[in-house]
Amino acid sequence: MSGRDRILGRVRRALADVPPDEVPYEQALQRDYLREHGARSVEETVELLAENLADYRAIVHRTTSKELADVIGRLLSERGSKSVLVPSGLDAEWLGRTDAGRADDRAESTPAELDRVESVVTGCAVAVAETGTIVLDGSPDQGRRRITLVPDHHICVVRVPEQVVSSVPQALERLDPARPLTWISGPSATSDIELDRVEGVHGPRTLEVILVSDSSEGRG
Amino acid sequence: MSGTYLGMPAFPKAAHEAVRNETLRGNLRHATHTIRAKRATAVAEVSDWALLREAGKRIKDHTLRHLDRYLVQLEESVTAAGGTVHWAADAGEANRIVAELVKATGESEVVKVKSMATQEIGLNEALEAEGIRAYETDLAELIVQLGKDRPSHILVPAIHRNRGEIRDIFRSEMSEWGRPAPEDLTDTPAELAEAARLHLREKFLRAKVGISGANFMIAETGTLVVVESEGNGRMCLTLPETLISVVGIEKILPTWRDLEVFLQTLPRSSTAERMNPYTSMWTGTTDEDGPRNFHLVLLDNGRTDTLADEVGRQALRCIRCSACLNVCPVYERAGGHAYGSVYPGPIGAILSPQLRGTGSEIDASLPYASSLCGACYEVCPVAIDIPEVLVHLRERIVEGGPATREGNKVVLKPAKGHAAERAAMRAARWAFSHPGALRTGQRMASRTRRLHPRTLPGPGKAWSGSRDLPTVPAEPFRDWWQRTGGGKGGAK
Numbered sequence: 001m002s003g004r005d006r007i008l009g010r011v012r013r014a015l016a017d018v019p020p021d022e023v024p025y026e027q028a029l030q031r032d033y034l035r036e037h038g039a040r041s042v043e044e045t046v047e048l049l050a051e052n053l054a055d056y057r058a059i060v061h062r063t064t065s066k067e068l069a070d071v072i073g074r075l076l077s078e079r080g081s082k083s084v085l086v087p088s089g090l091d092a093e094w095l096g097r098t099d100a101g102r103a104d105d106r107a108e109s110t111p112a113e114l115d116r117v118e119s120v121v122t123g124c125a126v127a128v129a130e131t132g133t134i135v136l137d138g139s140p141d142q143g144r145r146r147i148t149l150v151p152d153h154h155i156c157v158v159r160v161p162e163q164v165v166s167s168v169p170q171a172l173e174r175l176d177p178a179r180p181l182t183w184i185s186g187p188s189a190t191s192d193i194e195l196d197r198v199e200g201v202h203g204p205r206t207l208e209v210i211l212v213s214d215s216s217e218g219r220g
Numbered sequence: 221m222s223g224t225y226l227g228m229p230a231f232p233k234a235a236h237e238a239v240r241n242e243t244l245r246g247n248l249r250h251a252t253h254t255i256r257a258k259r260a261t262a263v264a265e266v267s268d269w270a271l272l273r274e275a276g277k278r279i280k281d282h283t284l285r286h287l288d289r290y291l292v293q294l295e296e297s298v299t300a301a302g303g304t305v306h307w308a309a310d311a312g313e314a315n316r317i318v319a320e321l322v323k324a325t326g327e328s329e330v331v332k333v334k335s336m337a338t339q340e341i342g343l344n345e346a347l348e349a350e351g352i353r354a355y356e357t358d359l360a361e362l363i364v365q366l367g368k369d370r371p372s373h374i375l376v377p378a379i380h381r382n383r384g385e386i387r388d389i390f391r392s393e394m395s396e397w398g399r400p401a402p403e404d405l406t407d408t409p410a411e412l413a414e415a416a417r418l419h420l421r422e423k424f425l426r427a428k429v430g431i432s433g434a435n436f437m438i439a440e441t442g443t444l445v446v447v448e449s450e451g452n453g454r455m456c457l458t459l460p461e462t463l464i465s466v467v468g469i470e471k472i473l474p475t476w477r478d479l480e481v482f483l484q485t486l487p488r489s490s491t492a493e494r495m496n497p498y499t500s501m502w503t504g505t506t507d508e509d510g511p512r513n514f515h516l517v518l519l520d521n522g523r524t525d526t527l528a529d530e531v532g533r534q535a536l537r538c539i540r541c542s543a544c545l546n547v548c549p550v551y552e553r554a555g556g557h558a559y560g561s562v563y564p565g566p567i568g569a570i571l572s573p574q575l576r577g578t579g580s581e582i583d584a585s586l587p588y589a590s591s592l593c594g595a596c597y598e599v600c601p602v603a604i605d606i607p608e609v610l611v612h613l614r615e616r617i618v619e620g621g622p623a624t625r626e627g628n629k630v631v632l633k634p635a636k637g638h639a640a641e642r643a644a645m646r647a648a649r650w651a652f653s654h655p656g657a658l659r660t661g662q663r664m665a666s667r668t669r670r671l672h673p674r675t676l677p678g679p680g681k682a683w684s685g686s687r688d689l690p691t692v693p694a695e696p697f698r699d700w701w702q703r704t705g706g707g708k709g710g711a712k
Contacts, residue, residue, distance in 0.1 A: 003307035004295075007469065010309075010524035010627040011288045017530055018285055025474050029278055033271040033481070052494065107508040111425040111459050131495035144509040145458040145500075149451060168495075169480035177441040177476050178301070180506045183483075183499035188451035191491050192360035192376050193383055193409040195251040201359065201413050202420065203451025203498060 036166035037130055045129045046160045050211060052132025056186030057199045058207040068157065068212050073097030075155055075208055076119055085120040085147045089140020094121065094157065105143040114150040120204075121155045122148055125181075127164045127209075128171045132186065134158060134209060135171060137179040145180055154204040156184075160211045228560030230585035235554035244555050247382045252546045258492035259543060259599070265494065266484060275481045277603040280537035283472050284527060290439040290472045291518065297442025301504020303514040308466075310521050310626070315346035317517050318431065318464055322352050325462050327428045333446060333453045334358035335433030336374060336540055337466045337519055339562040340575070343431070354431065355397070355423050357452035359416050366393040372556025372564060374542040375490050380555055383407040394419050420452065430456035430511065434467045435539065436482060437516075440475045443503045444516070447486060449496050457500050463511035468519050470527075470536040482539060485601035489541035522575030528624035531612040535570045537602040542567075544596035544606060550589055559586060566596035570609040577625050578617055584635055587613035618642060640678070662696035669694065 001009075021028070040048065050060045063071045076084060076098045084100040095102065103109075103117045123141035124134045134156050136142045148154050158164065165171050175181060188203030199205065228234065238244060263269050283290055295305045308314035322330055330347070332338065332354050344354040344365075356365045363378035364371050367389045371377030378386070390401040390412065399419045405411060432453070436445040444465055446453050457463060473479065487496045505514050527533050545551045545565030556564035560582035561572035569590055573583045587610045596606040616623065618641060620634040634642060651658045669692045675684040695703075704711035 003309050003313055006309045006627065007307050007518070007520045007524065008288050008291065010520065011291070011469075011527065013627065014524050014528035014533075014624065015285065015287070021285065025282065028282060029275070031275060033268045033275055034266075037266055037268070056493075056497070115421070115425060128495075133495045138506065138509055145454065146510075149454045149458060168483050169477075172477060172480050172483075177438065177443045177501065178503050180503075180509055181499075181501040182454065183495070183501075185493070185495040185497050187497070188449065189497045190359045190413055190450045191255075192358070192363070192378060192450075193386060193412055194247070195255045195376060195379065196409060197491075197493075198409040198413050200410065201417055201450035201452070202357075202424070202455055 034167075035169050040129075040166065042161045045166050046164055046211060048166075049127055049129035049132060049158075049160075049164055052129065053134075053186070053209050054132075056132055056189075058132070058186050058209050060209050060211065062211045062213070065212055065214050068210065069094055069097040071210055072121060072155060072157075075210075076100045079119060079153055079206070081118040081153060083117045083119070085114070085117045085143070085151055087122055087141055087143030087147065090121065090123065090143075091141070105147045107144075111146065111150060114146060117151050119153040119155065120147050120151045121157070123157050123159075124163060126171050126174045127158045127160075128166075128168060129164055130167050133168075133171070134184050135175060136182045136184065137175060138181075139179075145182055148182065148184075149203055152204050153206045153208070154184075155208045155210065157210045157212055160213050228580075228582040230581045231554075231558055231560070231589040232585060234558035234560065234582075235550075235589070238555045238558045239553050241555075243382070243385075244380050245553060247380055248552055248555055250382075251376070251379050252552050255492055255546045259489065259546065262488040262492045262494060266488070269485075272481055272485050273601055273603055276485055276539075276601055277537060279473060279478050279481060280470075280602055281534075283474055284470065284533060284536055287469065287472070287527065290474055291469060293439040294437055294442060294472055295518075297439065298504060298514075298516050299442075301442045303442065303504040303516055306515060306517045308517055308519050308521070311341035314341050314466055314517055314519050314521065315343055318343060318466065319347055319350045319352065321462070321464050321515055322347065322429055323350070325429055327352075329353045329355065329423075329427070330429040330431050330464075331355050331357050331423055331427040331456045331460065332361075333430070333432040333448065333456045334361050334377075335431070335466065336562060337433045337468050338431065339371065341466070341519065341521060343466065355420070357420050357424070357456060358448075359413065359450060359452075362416055362420070363389060366390065366397065370557060371562060373545060374540050374563065374565070374567075375545075376542075380557070383409060383412065386412055390415050390419075398422060420455075424452075424455040424459055427456070427460045429462045429464065430460035432456055432463065432465045434465050434471060435486065436479065437467055437472050438474075438476055438479070439472050441503055443476065443501050445479065446500045447483075447496050448498050448500075449491065451498055454498055454500055457502065458510045460511055462513040462515070464515045464517065466517045466519055468521075469523050470538075486539055486541055489539075489543040489599070489601040522577075524627060525577075525624040526571075526574040529574065529612075532570065532574050532609050534604050535567070535574060535609060537604055538567055538571065539602060540567075541601055543599040543601065547595040547599050548590075549593060549595070550591060554589070559589065561586075566590060566606045566610075567604070570604075570606055570613060573613055573617075577623070578613070578632065578635070584617050587611075587617060659696070659698065663699070665692045666694055666696055 125137035187207040360378040373379040387407040551565040
């Protein structure tokens with residue numbers, strides 16, 4: 001007998017005491033928990049995202065689309081980065097004000113080659129205000145999963161307010177499970193030494209999030 | 221489960237030794253108290269916690285109730301997305317499957333994400349026997365592996381080590397496994413984390429095979445989810461060419477949407493964070509992004525036996541958050557090693573005896589490793605009534621009775637060590653059903669009360685060693701009631 005048949009047979013025998021129940025799942029399950037916590041204006045939701053990102057040691061910047069290239073150029077130069085990884089679909093204008101050498105996100109690159117690149121700039125799929133999370137889904141402006149992992153400095157651009165949701169349930173609604181997804185809440189961290197949180201282990205030790213709005217009210 | 225734990229002494233003996241270790245007690249007290257307070261804050265942030273907890277419980281119960289259907293659906297979804305599904309009825313089968321998959325790649329080393337399932341089956345030792353070296357990459361697992369130690373906590377396997385001990389282990393052992401620790405390494409957590417980063421990076425960059433577990437598997441979509449903090453998980457899940465995930469069959473959720481409950485309750489319950497730093501979700505394989513080959517090994521290893529127990533099956537709702545360990549007064553004092561299993565603490569006390577059966581001394585003693593205070597139930601994000609299962613398992617050990625082992629119905633014999641308890645219960649049953657004899661006995665007891673010893677002789681000695689015997693009243697209650705008419709008119 002195959003392992004499969006054996007396990008499925010055991011499961012069915014184990015459940016022999018359970019009466020059959022053919023109520024469809026979504027009817028059987030009451031989802032009476034909240035879709036989001038608290039009522040906020042759009043601007044307040046963006047503010048909460050910024051607060052929670054910063055609370056987990058991400059560095060948050062706010063700017064307008066007009067000034068975005070300047071901000072990215074400044075962050076790369078302040079960091080002293082000589083090379084920056086670029087996803088294939090990243091808006092070319094975003095890197096219009098930097099001297100850092102471009103390294104393209106290519107399938108052929110080895111992990112060791114990626115390890116020599118200092119920074120990476122990406123967009124994101126969605127950002128979650130209540131938890132201070134950005135989610136990447138491998139779209140052309142975000143690239144392969146490994147490019148936001150191996151370099152030590154990640155700059156992530158979030159378009160506000162359209163890419164921001166309040167809560168985890170709202171974020172899942174927007175995401176496609178068929179895509180490879182990475183949820184990022186602050187730089188890599190560990191609680192393994194005496195259950196105290198220490199930032200900076202294997203993933204990027206510096207995470208900078210730029211909240212960029214189209215209005216002219218953004219702060220630089 | 222892992223051979224490492226065979227022949228472990230029963231919990232009382234192991235705990236007796238552990239509580240004398242003052243460093244261990246200090247380390248555990250510090251760590252568990254730190255996380256307890258933080259968890260309470262993180263949970264208080266969500267006003268609908270009770271509803272999320274209830275929904276988590278119902279989702280898991282529904283899934284277990286239809287587990288056969290969801291397993292088949294998951295297999296279809298994973299296969300359709302480019303993955304290969306394997307089924308392992310026990311630890312030996314799972315280890316064989318993984319070893320063969322690794323050998324087929326031609327590689328002799330693998331990088332591992334922290335995984336309870338692979339610890340449970342003793343995968344590292346099984347691979348070692350096949351000439352394959354498994355590198356643990358979670359910081360705490362690394363500390364355990366380098367220190368040739370055993371894990372003592374579900375989330376933080378090296379919780380029993382303080383920073384000074386960790387520094388010493390890094391200094392003396394890292395060079396054996398790869399890049400040595402820096403000469404001037406101090407015991408600040410940031411420096412220790414940096415040392416681990418440097419030590420492991422070369423292994424990540426050259427790894428061709430990654431091995432993981434998973435926190436959740438979505439039947440509807442075939443998506444696997446790994447929740448982590450350090451980025452070692454992302455390294456193992458995305459850099460290698462081949463990924464092998466070993467996952468217990470109870471880790472299924474029916475729909476994508478179900479994650480909205482658990483992604484809110486798990487991080488807050490385990491590391492007391494609104495959200496953990498990294499969560500990876502993948503569905504089969506993706507062209508030119510991440511591993512080209514993905515294998516999912518579905519593991520039974522005692523889970524279906526647990527499922528067959530109507531009271532005990534709720535233990536399969538567990539999402540391995542470890543909140544119950546952090547609040548448990550027994551765990552805080554005895555530490556994780558005393559439980560003789562990769563699953564320590566309250567959840568371990570109900571999970572290990574069900575997964576492994578109650579045949580060994582350690583497993584038969586685990587349901588007693590609790591004061592039944594109920595704190596574990598209060599914090600459990602899927603509302604497992606751990607005290608209820610503990611009492612149920614105690615009954616099964618003392619009385620014996622029907623159980624399921626490796627898929628077969630068996631009748632367990634009453635445990636030997638509880639003969640005195642059973643004899644006392646039999647005597648009580650007889651006395652209570654013979655009122656005349658009970659009356660005579662009670663009067664006799666009252667008359668001789670001055671002669672009663674403070675401690676029990678024989679098999680009762682251990683029990684009264686830490687308890688005072690109740691004193692017998694001067695007059696039996698029933699005599700008093702008859703004499704005074706229940707205390708009417710203030711009679712005494």
